[in-house]
Amino acid sequence: MARRFLWQHRATLVEEGGRLQRTKLAGIEGRIHAGLGDLERAERCFREARRGFEEDGLTLRAATLVIELAAVCVRQGRWDEASELGVQAAETFLAHGIQGEGLMAVVALQKAFELRLATAVLVESVAAFLRRHEHDASARFEIRIA
DSSP states (O other): HHHHHHHHHHHHHHSOOOHHHHHHHHHHHHHHHTTTOOOOHHHHHHHHHHHHHHTTTTTHHHHHHHHHHHHHHHHTHHHHHHHHHHHHHHHHHHHHOOOOHHHHHHHHHHHHHTTTTOHHHHHHHHHHHHHHHHHOTTTOOOOOOO
């Protein structure tokens, strides 16, 4: 349903929104494609959104997209790339002083990659939590591995 709505209204959303709107839209499209199993399209969308957020100086939003990209890489069996992306994103969050539940989620992700135990479900759940945490500092993180 989200896919259909987005596709029906994409032109209007892009036309009426600015660059940031297009960047956010690319991230949403990436999540939809990932959910539908179209991992190549998801990867392209996540890379586009990451670039856009980085260009706009939204480093933590870009780092969340890096985590989502890492999940796609895990699902594609590209473990080394996924691990590099996951650790890179975790280091970005740590460098920016994330605290509380966000810190727990990021450290769990970093350790899972370092120990080669990260699953797509874990990585996706960390990304989803960080998106929630951005808008709700009281959000609670629960580890999901499978």
